[in-house]
Amino acid sequence: MRNLCLILGDQLNIDSALFDDFDPEADAVWMAEVDHETTHVPCHKQRVTFFLSAMRHFRDGQRAEGREVIYHELTADRRKDRGKTFGDVLRKTIKSEKPARVRVVEPGDERVRTEIASVCDDAGVELDVLRDTHFYCSIEEFRDWAGGKKVLILETFYRMMRKREGVLMADAKNPVDDRWNFDEDNRETFGKTGPDEEIKGPMSFSADDVTQGVLDLVEDRWGDHPGSLDKFALPVTRGDARKMLRYFIKTALPRFGTYEDAMWTGEAFVYHSRLSALLNIKLLNPRECVAAAIEAYEKRHATIANVEGFVRQLIGWREFIRGVYWLKMPEYAERNALAANRQMPSFFWDGETDMACVKHAMSHVIDHGYTHHIERLMVLGNLAMMYGADPYAFHEWHMAMYVDAIDWVSLPNTLGMSQYGDGGVVGTKPYCSTGKYVDRMSNYCKGCRYKPGKAVGDDACPFTTLYWDFLARNETKLKGNNRMALQLKNVVRKREKGELGEIRDQADTLRLSWAATPSAW
Numbered sequence: 058m059r060n061l062c063l064i065l066g067d068q069l070n071i072d073s074a075l076f077d078d079f080d081p082e083a084d085a086v087w088m089a090e091v092d093h094e095t096t097h098v099p100c101h102k103q104r105v106t107f108f109l110s111a112m113r114h115f116r117d118g119q120r121a122e123g124r125e126v127i128y129h130e131l132t133a134d135r136r137k138d139r140g141k142t143f144g145d146v147l148r149k150t151i152k153s154e155k156p157a158r159v160r161v162v163e164p165g166d167e168r169v170r171t172e173i174a175s176v177c178d179d180a181g182v183e184l185d186v187l188r189d190t191h192f193y194c195s196i197e198e199f200r201d202w203a204g205g206k207k208v209l210i211l212e213t214f215y216r217m218m219r220k221r222e223g224v225l226m227a228d229a230k231n232p233v234d235d236r237w238n239f240d241e242d243n244r245e246t247f248g249k250t251g252p253d254e255e256i257k258g259p260m261s262f263s264a265d266d267v268t269q270g271v272l273d274l275v276e277d278r279w280g281d282h283p284g285s286l287d288k289f290a291l292p293v294t295r296g297d298a299r300k301m302l303r304y305f306i307k308t309a310l311p312r313f314g315t316y317e318d319a320m321w322t323g324e325a326f327v328y329h330s331r332l333s334a335l336l337n338i339k340l341l342n343p344r345e346c347v348a349a350a351i352e353a354y355e356k357r358h359a360t361i362a363n364v365e366g367f368v369r370q371l372i373g374w375r376e377f378i379r380g381v382y383w384l385k386m387p388e389y390a391e392r393n394a395l396a397a398n399r400q401m402p403s404f405f406w407d408g409e410t411d412m413a414c415v416k417h418a419m420s421h422v423i424d425h426g427y428t429h430h431i432e433r434l435m436v437l438g439n440l441a442m443m444y445g446a447d448p449y450a451f452h453e454w455h456m457a458m459y460v461d462a463i464d465w466v467s468l469p470n471t472l473g474m475s476q477y478g479d480g481g482v483v484g485t486k487p488y489c490s491t492g493k494y495v496d497r498m499s500n501y502c503k504g505c506r507y508k509p510g511k512a513v514g515d516d517a518c519p520f521t522t523l524y525w526d527f528l529a530r531n532e533t534k535l536k537g538n539n540r541m542a543l544q545l546k547n548v549v550r551k552r553e554k555g556e557l558g559e560i561r562d563q564a565d566t567l568r569l570s571w572a573a574t575p576s577a578w
């Protein structure tokens with residue numbers, strides 16, 4: 058064998074650089090399902106189903122193209138596993154197939170990259186790591202852009218990328234509609250009465266025989282894992298992923314940006330695309346998503362504010378955090394700027410809580426392995442940070458529970474943006490707020506036993522109690538941050554009025570009660 062071409066579960070890209078000079082006579086594709094990837098953190102059953110089913114469909118597609126695929130498939134019988142980790146299975150394949158070279162596209166997880174390199178090194182086989190052309194910006198290009206900068210500013214990167222790629226540009230220097238960023242226009246709520254139309258939600262797909270086989274396997278083998286399979290409806294092939302993209306552009310993009318931050322009971326998706334999982338395993342390419350959104354703008358199907366909000370996620374934020382991940386790893390994973398060290402409370406796994414907003418958000422996690430970004434950032438992430446969760450534990454929880462989480466995308470978004478563990482590399486301040494934010498952006502507080510404006514007492518909102526306690530606890534660490542000045546001034550005012558002691562006592566009691574409930578995982 059000339060080349061053993063590894064395709065990992067998040068690399069289901071038909072345009073992969075691996076295929077550029079693939080010789081069916083001399084090369085083989087290698088794919089492996091391994092137990093370790095589902096159990097090193099106890100993965101949500103939908104996450105496992107999504108990855109395994111998409112991998113099996115991709116394998117079948119490759120075989121139909123006439124390529125040999127060496128595929129390690131898991132069954133309900135653990136004794137048939139050829140190893141626990143990628144490394145174990147790869148080592149055995151190298152021994153039996155004796156390839157002259159192993160080829161892989163840049164993995165999206167530093168741990169996996171190191172593991173593959175170590176196996177090849179031990180076996181004395183050449184390893185060829187190819188650039189991941191799925192992304193607009195290579196790891197090296199990002200490093201060049203970041204070089205010499207004291208602070209990495211997303212907006213600067215985003216504008217550079219818009220110009221470089223000629224996306225939504227009036228000419229070489231100026232954006233269409235004379236504005237780079239329409240974030241200010243994208244903060245609408247549903248008011249008191251709720252959405253003025255029925256929200257269709259993303260397209261859903263029923264299980265074919267391959268997916269049904271995986272659903273049965275997951276219940277057999279990982280039936281005690283978190284999450285439910287009842288509402289599994291994700292596409293697992295490229296053809297269906299493209300259908301989902303077209304459906305989003307037609308039905309949801311015109312309102313996506315406008316209601317990007319809004320939450321409402323019973324609406325897990327609002328107008329969000331739910332394309333992140335498909336992008337992150339490479340069934341979709343960001344360029345086709347950007348092109349489809351721009352076409353919608355040019356045909357006046359969607360306004361610039363809605364289209365720009367969507368494009369910014371893809372060409373700006375997604376590329377930016379991948380760049381940060383590879384620029385800062387592996388030390389980035391160790392960062393813990395606020396020295397937070399608590400494990401995740403049990404309701405982050407099972408949704409058993411009397412906080413209505415958390416219960417709603419967790420029902421979306423359990424039913425879909427998904428919440429949209431405001432429920433991630435301002436409900437679950439905000440609460441975990443103010444509680445004092447270890448930022449890496451929060452990342453591990455997120456990796457386990459969300460179908461779209463891959464290390465490169467999860468770590469900077471959770472440890473960095475959401476938990477402020479990186480001390481301000483990807484976010485300029487901690488995203489903390491009282492229950493009043495949730496009250497403004499949703500109708501969740503209406504059905505809650507707590508009062509969003511109260512910090513003490515039996516009906517005090519835990520978000521509000523923990524908010525003041527969080528700021529008081531971290532006052533010294535956050536003092537130098539200008540963006541926190543107003544919030545910290547209010548802490549001083551509360552202290553002067555003698556209100557802080559009681560709040561902090563209530564926060565202590567709350568934390569103790571959450572920590573006392575053992576987590577199922």
Ligand code: SF4
Pocket residue numbers: 412413414415491492493495496501502503505506507508509518519520
């Ligand atoms: Fe959440 Fe507090 Fe509102 Fe209840 S009152 S829904 S806990 S923000």
